[in-house]
Amino acid sequence: MENIAYVIIGLVLLVAGGEFLVRASVGLSFKLNISKMVIGLTVVSFATSAPELLVSINAAFNESPAIAINNVIGSNIANIGLVLGITAIIGPIAVNNTFYKLTWPALMIFSLLIYYFLWNDSMLTRLEGAILLTGLIAFLVILIRSARKNKDEVDIEEVDEAAATISYIKIFMWLLVGAVGLYFGSEFLVEGAKNIAEEMQIKQSVIAITMIAIGTSVPELAASVIAAIKKEKAISLGNLIGSNIFNIASVLGLTSIITQIPVKEALIINRDILWMLGFAFVLFPLAFVPKKFGIERYEGVLLFLAYITFIYLVF
Template sequence: MSIFWIILGLILLVIGGEFLVRASVALSFKLNISKMVIGMTVVSFATSAPELLVSLNAALAGSPAIALNNVIGSNIANIGLVLGITALVSSISVDRSFYKLNWPAMLVFSILLYYFLYNDNQLTALEGIFLFVGLIAFLIILIRSAKKEVALEEVDESLAVVSNFKMTIWLLIGAAALYFGSEWLVDGAKDLAITLGVSDAVIAATVIAIGTSVPELAASVIAAVKQEKALSLGNLIGSNIFNIGSVLGLTSMVKTIEVTDASILNSDILWMLGFAVVLLPLILIPKKLDIGRFKGFFLVAAYGVFLFLAFRSQV
């Protein structure tokens, strides 16, 4: 039964996220926010809503391991699973801004998260504020640098003429779906952990993380098959930064997140740092600024090792 609630929760999170993104973009157009800013901020915040609700719900429900590893596992899956499988389908060209801004920012956020947790085994409200303010600073730098280039995100302009009534309905559907989806996903994950005899942290870093990455993976693979270079490494890096800065930042402002499972600091977050660090040499070794099938296979294989060790550690 726990699997049923997990699947239903994930479906509702996907639906809720989609409606929230549409409503947020429509509202932004009505507020006369530029298309580029909408794509780089509003859409990014809205697409982080499912992860935010899951982490917030888990923290308030007394499951801090799920709140933390929902983000840590998602960051690992974004690079190992999503980027790796997409590269196996079609090579991905990397923009030079990757190692000038995006990668250093992701590494700084990842190291800060590790330091905050390692320092006192918790993520406090003050540390959450620091992470969130850091995210805002990153976005300001990103927007200023993007003004010199072509807008990085595509935004559906048809949403500019959506009626207030329809926008309100989308917001209500999105909010309800996200609320119930996060509730059922967290409850199902806790039950599954008990059934399998593993910790909440393992379920969050594997089952929940893979589940929340499936929509992004599907979209990326479809884009690769169609030879549409819709997936940029910058989008995945940006997602990892948002996960730490907004999801954990905002959640810890509401409730201090404690490290209740030793594997989070001893293993999971080290894997997250490892995947972040290994990206730079992968980008710079021949063929430079390109992630081809061999590199994609390496990432997927490394992710497979992570999954194997995560469950094996519980045996």
């Protein structure tokens, strides 16, 4: 029971810490006079990837490399299978041109790149981490340029205008609360997950790709479901794909620069990452058929069933 409590407390702290970090980041961006569009595409995406980043760094330092890698792989699978699946079941999701021309191709490039790096020598090295991070910066530059050209085309996560009026003291307090929440949340979560895996004699990678991954995808799921129920434009496909790109490039990129990540379990390369590639790839045909620019309800059901199948196979 104690370890389950650790995991729950860890997840609550991560979600709360992430939320405070997003608010503080947005407030600070307004103070620095950065445009709302750029904040939505960069600051918010980076801040919402902070829970995964802290969990991965913590796991890598705590001799649990499987948690570091599978946290990201599992989170990417959950974002598409679970979050996008459930959101599309509630109401169809619109897809724009940027998806076909930029975000989906970028997601595939980053996914194939991480697969190659891990398959090549069962290790994510500092150089490979630097390549991922450089790729992310290049992607963001292209994305911002493209967004400025097609203002109506780019989905920007709701950036709260009220953040512009926040004082520096409040921003500093929020940053502090967010950082503390993320730090202790990752400590509790990794510790609890490791102990549960040992107690139940399950591999750490299994706990990471299921429990931890779903946990770190909870904020996206909650936001998406609320938006879909309110009949607002559901959290966009662009944001979920952005989150997946950030997970690979910033989370694994930064973690491997800090400390190289070895792959100690063959299943990560032979099974888990192939599922991640499959979920990323299938988005294109789903958004193209039967009609362009949309993911329908029944396609959401297919994604969700595929996710349930994946979880079943992992266990």
